[in-house]
Amino acid sequence: MAQKNPAKRTSPAGPPQLLWRREGADCLVTNDFGHYAWLKCKDFNLLAAGSLGEKHPKYAELADKGFVRDRLDFEGLAAKWRSKNAYLGTGPGLHILVLTLRCNHKCLYCQSAAAGVGARNADMSVETARKSVDFALQSSNPAITIEFQGGEPLLNWEALKAAVLRARAGAKKAGKQVSLALVSNFSLMTEEKASFLVENEVSVCTSLDGPADLHNRNRLFSGGNSHAATIKWLKYFQERYKHQVPGYRTFKPSALLTVSRYSLGRHKEIIDEYVKHGLEDIFIRPLAPIGYAKKCWGQIGYGAAEFTKFYLASLDYIHKLNRNGTVIREKMAAMMLEKIVNSRDPGYVDARCPCGAAIGQIAYNYNGDLYTCDEGRMVGWEGDDTFRIGNVRADSYRKVMASAATRACVLSSNLESQPDCARCVYKPYCGVCPVYNYEVQGSLWGDMAANDRCGLFKGIFGALFALLKKPGGEAILKKWAGK
Amino acid sequence: MKEEKKEFSLTADPRVYSAEALRLAAFVFSDRAEVCVKPGKGGLAVSFASAAPGFHPGDFMNEALNQQCRLDLAKKNSKAAGMIATKALLSAAGEKKKA
Ligand code: SF4
Numbered sequence: 292m293a294q295k296n297p298a299k300r301t302s303p304a305g306p307p308q309l310l311w312r313r314e315g316a317d318c319l320v321t322n323d324f325g326h327y328a329w330l331k332c333k334d335f336n337l338l339a340a341g342s343l344g345e346k347h348p349k350y351a352e353l354a355d356k357g358f359v360r361d362r363l364d365f366e367g368l369a370a371k372w373r374s375k376n377a378y379l380g381t382g383p384g385l386h387i388l389v390l391t392l393r394c395n396h397k398c399l400y401c402q403s404a405a406a407g408v409g410a411r412n413a414d415m416s417v418e419t420a421r422k423s424v425d426f427a428l429q430s431s432n433p434a435i436t437i438e439f440q441g442g443e444p445l446l447n448w449e450a451l452k453a454a455v456l457r458a459r460a461g462a463k464k465a466g467k468q469v470s471l472a473l474v475s476n477f478s479l480m481t482e483e484k485a486s487f488l489v490e491n492e493v494s495v496c497t498s499l500d501g502p503a504d505l506h507n508r509n510r511l512f513s514g515g516n517s518h519a520a521t522i523k524w525l526k527y528f529q530e531r532y533k534h535q536v537p538g539y540r541t542f543k544p545s546a547l548l549t550v551s552r553y554s555l556g557r558h559k560e561i562i563d564e565y566v567k568h569g570l571e572d573i574f575i576r577p578l579a580p581i582g583y584a585k586k587c588w589g590q591i592g593y594g595a596a597e598f599t600k601f602y603l604a605s606l607d608y609i610h611k612l613n614r615n616g617t618v619i620r621e622k623m624a625a626m627m628l629e630k631i632v633n634s635r636d637p638g639y640v641d642a643r644c645p646c647g648a649a650i651g652q653i654a655y656n657y658n659g660d661l662y663t664c665d666e667g668r669m670v671g672w673e674g675d676d677t678f679r680i681g682n683v684r685a686d687s688y689r690k691v692m693a694s695a696a697t698r699a700c701v702l703s704s705n706l707e708s709q710p711d712c713a714r715c716v717y718k719p720y721c722g723v724c725p726v727y728n729y730e731v732q733g734s735l736w737g738d739m740a741a742n743d744r745c746g747l748f749k750g751i752f753g754a755l756f757a758l759l760k761k762p763g764g765e766a767i768l769k770k771w772a773g774k
Numbered sequence: 775m776k777e778e779k780k781e782f783s784l785t786a787d788p789r790v791y792s793a794e795a796l797r798l799a800a801f802v803f804s805d806r807a808e809v810c811v812k813p814g815k816g817g818l819a820v821s822f823a824s825a826a827p828g829f830h831p832g833d834f835m836n837e838a839l840n841q842q843c844r845l846d847l848a849k850k851n852s853k854a855a856g857m858i859a860t861k862a863l864l865s866a867a868g869e870k871k872k873a
């Protein structure tokens with residue numbers, strides 16, 4: 292066979308693909324394989340010029356991580372890339388069933404803009420719930436999670452029960468691993484319902500916004516004390532978790548924190564509240580001006596800088612607690628670290644390329660309409676069906692995956708097509724949100740230079756890499772990943 | 775009191791902005807102003823009518839620049855971007871793409 296002409300070598304050879312950011316006298320470099328390294332700026336200049344010699348103390352590390360052109364271990368690096376981007380080989384893993392729009396709470400930020408308890412035509416029928424489960428089981432993903440949400444899903448117990456039983460029976464037939472999860476405010480929980488959930492291996496998650504005064508200020512409940520109900524059932528499920536019985540696995544309950552303007556400055560009390568109630572994870576999620584929250588943003592919202600300050604103070608405090616032996620970790624950081632430190636896909640649909648809209652998650656509205664995600668559904672609730680991808684009764688799985696909204700979200704959340712992201716040092720770990728861009732900046736693509744969500748991620752990544760640079764910090768943060 | 779709807783016009787430098795970038799920006803701004811893009815003297819003439827309160831032509835030009843950067847990037851990156859998007863969509867639909 293005729294030999295091909297050898298490729299011409301430009302001399303000196305610069306580094307292969309790399310992304311970088313200057314931080315004072317240091318430079319952070321990353322690459323698409325997910326590797327990162329901190330360099331002194333003078334060493335970065337040598338690397339960029341292709342003149343960082345083999346004797347340089349950083350050479351071996353940089354060569355191992357795929358930053359030296361002549362030392363690329365293609366197979367090893369490709370394996371890293373595949374592991375970090377494993378989601379590209381599967382379909383939607385998260386299936387959110389909105390069992391009802393009704394809720395007995397009136398939370399200040401409620402993105403689901405819930406209807407009152409007495410509202411009509413706001414519940415998913417038993418038949419639609421079963422059809423939704425059947426639809427979810429068609430996903431090309433071998434391991435799916437079906438999450439029951441609302442409104443308050445316990446207000447539609449019959450549909451919840453039917454969906455759980457259908458999913459358990461259907462999983463065997465479909466040969467799928469199916470996890471079931473309930474997100475509830477617990478105010479309508481009873482012993483009987485709790486036992487059904489536990490015995491059918493449904494994990495439970497509730498909202499906990501901090502100590503009673505803060506929680507109850509965010510989460511208005513005319514039927515009593517929202518915080519007290521939450522804590523009561525949190526304890527119940529923790530007890531059941533501690534006392535496992537044969538026949539089924541009981542999961543540890545978890546809680547979700549929503550940071551409103553009222554939370555800012557109260558990070559210690561919030562984290563202490565989580566520790567006090569035995570929760571080992573706290574997910575410090577920013578509020579997004581989407582759907583209903585957009586309308587009251589002036590009252591409850593904040594800017595990227597304010598949230599970043601809150602987030603950094605929280606991380607710092609959690610670190611301090613960890614050093615003193617308290618077990619608690621921040622979930623967003625843990626998921627990002629899973630990518631940064633272990634090059635593994637943590638299944639975080641909101642920070643990946645392309646994002647998980649439709650191809651990573653689907654939201655099933657009470658009436659069977661399908662949306663790219665719950666955030667897309669909220670835009671639909673405001674009367675704009677840009678993110679509607681079909682209907683569970685009318686459309687086939689393949690049609691939904693090929694819908695215009697699915698494709699538009701995949702294209703617009705592709706970081707390789709986003710001018711700022713394509714060159715950003717955080718690209719290997721980050722993701723953009725078409726729904727946020729659409730709601731805040733008027734297009735699915737958005738403009739990252741002026742995008743608050745991007746600013747927020749920059750703040751979070753900046754904090755994580757700064758902590759990873761500290762010798763003690765790295766050891767603690769590595770423990771958070773892959774737990 | 776309702777702020778009066780305003781009209782503006784400007785000329786975009788064709789060395790920086792393509793007509794496509796300006797049209798894409800016009801689409802993004804369609805809820806804030808009626809934008810008209812026409813060939814003009816020394817560049818592309820952009821005029822704004824029925825501008826909503828708070829509208830600023832500078833914001834429109836930022837969006838046009840964003841769109842232009844995206845178009846320029848697509849020329850360079852479209853292969854990698856296309857591969858990722860295709861893989862994601864085919865996998866989600868349950869189809870395997872041969873490498
Ligand atoms: S969204 Fe912002 S932080 Fe994330 S990759 Fe894009 S530019 Fe970087």
Ligand code: SF4
Binds near residue numbers: 704723
């Ligand atoms: S559109 Fe936004 S909220 Fe929806 S999956 Fe993508 S990143 Fe998440």
